[in-house]
Amino acid sequence: MTEILSTISDAIWAPMAYVVLGLGIAYTIATRGVQFRRIPDMIRQLCETNEEEGGLSSFQALVLALASRVGVGSIAGVATAIAAGGPGALFWMAVTGIVGCTVGYAEATLAQTFKRQVDDEDRKKADEDIGGMPYYIKHGLRLPLVGAVVAVIGLVGYGFVFPGFQVSTIASSAQMAFALPKWVPAILVTGLIAAVIFGGTTRIVKVTQTLVPVLAIGYLLLALGVIFANVDRVPDAVLLIVRSAFGVEPVLGGIVGAAVAWGVRRAVFASANGLGEATFAAAAARTSHPGKQGLVQTFSIYIDVLLICMATGLMMVVSGKFNVSDGSGGFLVNNLPGSEAGPNWVQAAIDTLVPGWGAGFVAVAVLLFGFTCLLLYYYVAHSNLLFLLDGRRGPRAQLVLKLGTLAIVFIGSVVNAKLIWAVGDIGLGLLAWINLACLALLFPLVSKIWRDFERQRKQGLDPVFDPKALNIRGADFWERDEIPAAEREKPGVDRR
Numbered sequence: 001m002t003e004i005l006s007t008i009s010d011a012i013w014a015p016m017a018y019v020v021l022g023l024g025i026a027y028t029i030a031t032r033g034v035q036f037r038r039i040p041d042m043i044r045q046l047c048e049t050n051e052e053e054g055g056l057s058s059f060q061a062l063v064l065a066l067a068s069r070v071g072v073g074s075i076a077g078v079a080t081a082i083a084a085g086g087p088g089a090l091f092w093m094a095v096t097g098i099v100g101c102t103v104g105y106a107e108a109t110l111a112q113t114f115k116r117q118v119d120d121e122d123r124k125k126a127d128e129d130i131g132g133m134p135y136y137i138k139h140g141l142r143l144p145l146v147g148a149v150v151a152v153i154g155l156v157g158y159g160f161v162f163p164g165f166q167v168s169t170i171a172s173s174a175q176m177a178f179a180l181p182k183w184v185p186a187i188l189v190t191g192l193i194a195a196v197i198f199g200g201t202t203r204i205v206k207v208t209q210t211l212v213p214v215l216a217i218g219y220l221l222l223a224l225g226v227i228f229a230n231v232d233r234v235p236d237a238v239l240l241i242v243r244s245a246f247g248v249e250p251v252l253g254g255i256v257g258a259a260v261a262w263g264v265r266r267a268v269f270a271s272a273n274g275l276g277e278a279t280f281a282a283a284a285a286r287t288s289h290p291g292k293q294g295l296v297q298t299f300s301i302y303i304d305v306l307l308i309c310m311a312t313g314l315m316m317v318v319s320g321k322f323n324v325s326d327g328s329g330g331f332l333v334n335n336l337p338g339s340e341a342g343p344n345w346v347q348a349a350i351d352t353l354v355p356g357w358g359a360g361f362v363a364v365a366v367l368l369f370g371f372t373c374l375l376l377y378y379y380v381a382h383s384n385l386l387f388l389l390d391g392r393r394g395p396r397a398q399l400v401l402k403l404g405t406l407a408i409v410f411i412g413s414v415v416n417a418k419l420i421w422a423v424g425d426i427g428l429g430l431l432a433w434i435n436l437a438c439l440a441l442l443f444p445l446v447s448k449i450w451r452d453f454e455r456q457r458k459q460g461l462d463p464v465f466d467p468k469a470l471n472i473r474g475a476d477f478w479e480r481d482e483i484p485a486a487e488r489e490k491p492g493v494d495r496r
Contacts, residue, residue, distance in 0.1 A: 038295050055129040057286070060205055067372040069278065075343050078093075078312040078313045087241045089260075090263065093310070094305065094310060097306055103439060110446065114131060116130055158377045158384070159382075160405070165412070170189060171412075190410045193405065194402075208376070251332055276434075280379060312346060320335050
């Protein structure tokens, strides 16, 4: 059964990365390279605070999205890409991140456009903003049945299946580093998750906005330390990456196709770009125009792919702690005999800086990155549940979701996760394909919202969204009698 499910999963996922890249190119052309031109606006938006009751600031929404993007895939996934495609895969990861991040822009813009307000007992604060894939499918494409199907898959997947991915890796890393039986990290992680999710989404946000920046910065500093310790090898490493990317490196020239394929795939998988996962966090931000949060989510992909993933890859290449498969069971490069691609390569690279610390550091990093990712998974599952409840109270359903999440967190730590991975990959893949189809169908709408943002910025205004003026239906959140007080006081706001 596992082999059958794995075959189905491969068929679903194999072409997806290229669809994301193609859609990213289309959005890049349509927005005239918004990811390059509007970097100052990205930084400016992150510095804005939310003065209204309800909703998150753009920075809080950013770290909530990064909770899923900066995770195990940014460590183990990069090693896998180098193993299959050589160091050249890093180059194509960077290219894909730069070009494909406009898909993240489109996702976040749509999530903001069609979000709603909710007064829910588990949200702890009245009138919080909520949105995501099901909301722009229902209200943007006006396909409520499809939106409900997506919400059901998202609820089951993120609440009862996908957490098994993270906790399995956490338990395995702890076992390898500290020789701990898997039930020990199982109890630890389950207890930590329970303490947070029973405190409501306000606590989830507080924990992630504290942990994620510290983790990301700490990991980057360590990676830079490894790179600096091997600084004399950096020019050769960069040259190797570029030459391998274009097939002119003698030893690796024959796998240029694999370098492109794995670079593209891992950039998409590590960042969750186009998969719809970050749309729920993007919708939670309280801002004056959907295009603003679109820029913030674009920036989050830069952080993950261009900083975290590239630092991970360069750390392995400059220290020489990697292997490259020849695709036939042998090796073109075999610097670590008998070592499979994964976190252990990062461990070996760190050991070149601080001998003996690599295994422990990576195990702790995987634990913390995985923990924040689990919080985001619950947030996504809960948002899907609220969509299905459609304003109705559901304390029993919410309790079932919490208990189910805790159950899979514990079970995923102690059992063989191959079946969970296979089932989860299929569910996540189906969600991604539906989301990509919706992003293609809503292409004209995203372009219209982008043009409105650009027009106001060129006029020197702080953009404010008016869906009626743009003839956009279904954006009920924005169709209020007046501009929110916090936005009305800003200089340069168009009050017409």
